[in-house]
Amino acid sequence: MNGPAADDHSPWMPFESRRRARDEKREAVLRTAVHLFLEQGYHRATLNDVAERLNITKPALYNYFRSKEEILFECWALGQEQVDEIIAGINVSGENGLGKLRALVRAYAATMATEFGASMVRFNPRDLSPDNEKTVRAAKRSIDRTFRRYIADGVVDGSIKPCDPKLTAFAIAGSLNWIGHWYQRDGALSPEAIADEFAIRLTEGLAARSTKKRSAIKAPDGNNNRKRPKGGLHEHHPRPAARAADQPGRAGHRLRRPPT
Amino acid sequence: MNGPAADDHSPWMPFESRRRARDEKREAVLRTAVHLFLEQGYHRATLNDVAERLNITKPALYNYFRSKEEILFECWALGQEQVDEIIAGINVSGENGLGKLRALVRAYAATMATEFGASMVRFNPRDLSPDNEKTVRAAKRSIDRTFRRYIADGVVDGSIKPCDPKLTAFAIAGSLNWIGHWYQRDGALSPEAIADEFAIRLTEGLAARSTKKRSAIKAPDGNNNRKRPKGGLHEHHPRPAARAADQPGRAGHRLRRPPT
DNA sequence: CACATATATTACTCATGGGTAATAAAAAGT
DNA sequence: ACTTTTTATTACCCATGAGTAATATATGTG
Numbered sequence: 001m002n003g004p005a006a007d008d009h010s011p012w013m014p015f016e017s018r019r020r021a022r023d024e025k026r027e028a029v030l031r032t033a034v035h036l037f038l039e040q041g042y043h044r045a046t047l048n049d050v051a052e053r054l055n056i057t058k059p060a061l062y063n064y065f066r067s068k069e070e071i072l073f074e075c076w077a078l079g080q081e082q083v084d085e086i087i088a089g090i091n092v093s094g095e096n097g098l099g100k101l102r103a104l105v106r107a108y109a110a111t112m113a114t115e116f117g118a119s120m121v122r123f124n125p126r127d128l129s130p131d132n133e134k135t136v137r138a139a140k141r142s143i144d145r146t147f148r149r150y151i152a153d154g155v156v157d158g159s160i161k162p163c164d165p166k167l168t169a170f171a172i173a174g175s176l177n178w179i180g181h182w183y184q185r186d187g188a189l190s191p192e193a194i195a196d197e198f199a200i201r202l203t204e205g206l207a208a209r210s211t212k213k214r215s216a217i218k219a220p221d222g223n224n225n226r227k228r229p230k231g232g233l234h235e236h237h238p239r240p241a242a243r244a245a246d247q248p249g250r251a252g253h254r255l256r257r258p259p260t
Numbered sequence: 261m262n263g264p265a266a267d268d269h270s271p272w273m274p275f276e277s278r279r280r281a282r283d284e285k286r287e288a289v290l291r292t293a294v295h296l297f298l299e300q301g302y303h304r305a306t307l308n309d310v311a312e313r314l315n316i317t318k319p320a321l322y323n324y325f326r327s328k329e330e331i332l333f334e335c336w337a338l339g340q341e342q343v344d345e346i347i348a349g350i351n352v353s354g355e356n357g358l359g360k361l362r363a364l365v366r367a368y369a370a371t372m373a374t375e376f377g378a379s380m381v382r383f384n385p386r387d388l389s390p391d392n393e394k395t396v397r398a399a400k401r402s403i404d405r406t407f408r409r410y411i412a413d414g415v416v417d418g419s420i421k422p423c424d425p426k427l428t429a430f431a432i433a434g435s436l437n438w439i440g441h442w443y444q445r446d447g448a449l450s451p452e453a454i455a456d457e458f459a460i461r462l463t464e465g466l467a468a469r470s471t472k473k474r475s476a477i478k479a480p481d482g483n484n485n486r487k488r489p490k491g492g493l494h495e496h497h498p499r500p501a502a503r504a505a506d507q508p509g510r511a512g513h514r515l516r517r518p519p520t
Numbered sequence: 521c522a523c524a525t526a527t528a529t530t531a532c533t534c535a536t537g538g539g540t541a542a543t544a545a546a547a548a549g550t
Numbered sequence: 551a552c553t554t555t556t557t558a559t560t561a562c563c564c565a566t567g568a569g570t571a572a573t574a575t576a577t578g579t580g
Contacts (some may be wrong), residue, residue, distance in 0.1 A: 022526090041384045043303040046567060059570080060528055068568065124301045167449075167457050170442060171435040178434025189427075197427050205465025282556090306537060319540080320558050328538065 097154020357414020
């Protein structure tokens with residue numbers, strides 16, 4: 001199954017120059033871990049597997065993480081960070097309800113096609129420590145509330161026809177989350193194609209029937225759902241936070257290390 | 261967490277009359293197992309947990325199943341059986357594409373709100389033996405093909421407006437499968453309410469704009485999407501196959517027992 | 521070079537939990 | 551009742567894999 005020839009490009013060269021920065025290695029661990037966790041499942045993938053793929057041995061991992069559970073949590077956190085940035089960007093975009101919903105659907109779909117994105121929905125929160133589990137569940141609730149809010153906003157501003165925000169949010173989020181289960185990174189569909197298609201398909205049934213050409217309420221020129229103003233929002237090739245740790249990330253959980 | 265007081269209604273009375281039929285016990289094991297597997301995850305739930313809830317001890321389980329993995333597979337199989345019956349019923353219903361799709365959405369949604377139904381999407385096929393994993397993956401593909409076929413049929417017969425069956429099927433199935441992740445059996449929403457809502461919401465964006473009042477193409481009287489002709493199709497309270505074993509079920513995997 | 525620090529290795533511990541062996545207690549058959 | 555079969559129990563085995571201790575090897579620094 002996991003043959004010995006798996007040296008994609010690990011910062012640890014088999015037995016030579018090892019001088020790369022600490023954080024790059026930390027992230028390499030997470031990339032390998034999330035890949036194996038998704039492929040085999042958290043419980044079936046062992047830390048030996050992870051270490052072997054990186055040309056190191058299991059105890060070396062403990063220089064970067066305190067436990068397997070922490071690795072799991074950090075994988076989830078990297079996906080969650082992407083979503084947080086997406087939502088933060090949309091919240092200041094000034095779009096109407098439907099516009100915000102579409103932007104969220106689009107960016108969220110693309111995130112689900114990444115491994116860290118998929119980890120948000122493929123991992124079982126029950127495998128985390130009680131504290132981390134609480135954190136994850138709170139974040140999930142927050143995402144759900146965001147979907148509902150955009151929908152409710154749209155109903156109020158007239159861009160979305162009346163509907164039950166709760167069930168509608170469930171239906172849309174379900175479609176999106178499911179991407180994390182079926183999307184094959186080597187398949188025929190590109191993340192962009194999926195994102196575009198879903199942004200249309202999932203919202204077309206919701207758009208209010210042109211009740212007064214309200215749909216383009218605050219976008220003078222044509223930047224309707226093309227490119228976000230600035231800041232994160234993922235730039236269509238969301239390589240997992242290649243160095244999200246130079247400056248201390250705004251969240252309090254980047255770049256921690258075991259007691260010493 | 262799992263306190264000692266958990267004797268819902270186990271066929272094994274703590275220390276008295278034990279004379280119920282074998283198959284009832286077998287199913288009781290599956291009901292308890294699927295519940296714990298969903299609650300704690302397959303790997304965290306132990307066979308000791310399962311046995312304890314049934315007022316027996318772990319080795320007693322091996323009178324009914326050969327391994328933990330077999331229990332997992334049988335849980336999945338009970339859910340799959342429901343879906344097979346649903347699809348078989350719809351296939352002979354004579355509805356048009358949209359009608360079949362709506363019927364499937366409705367019944368599938370209700371199944372996802374059961375524990376055996378949820379097990380189809382919450383369990384990781386990788387935890388099964390290679391053979392069983394193949395079986396499961398084949399069944400999943402088959403369901404996917406069914407969704408796509410109904411959609412494609414609808415596009416051809418004019419009841420569904422042109423769309424990409426593959427992505428549309430993914431979107432709809434995703435919403436439905438996700439029910440298995442969020443639905444709480446003790447919550448405010450009834451399975452019927454969800455099923456009804458989803459049947460409408462997920463297909464309203466697809467219905468062709470009355471291109472010639474084709475939508476009721478083959479239903480002389482008004483039985484449009486109300487009640488299925490006969491056969492299975494779940495009757496709104498799909499209690500998990502309470503005795504699906506009296507007659508040897510049409511599938512070949514009911515009522516097996518360890519070597520003796 | 522000597523010393524400190526960071527990072528890796530080898531060789532272990534040890535709890536967990538699936539599964540089995542031997543045996544006892546019911547149920548069923550005669 | 552006596553025998554057979556089914557179903558349960560107690561008491562184990564043992565593979566697995568997370569995590570640790572002791573130690574070695576770079577790497578950089580005064």
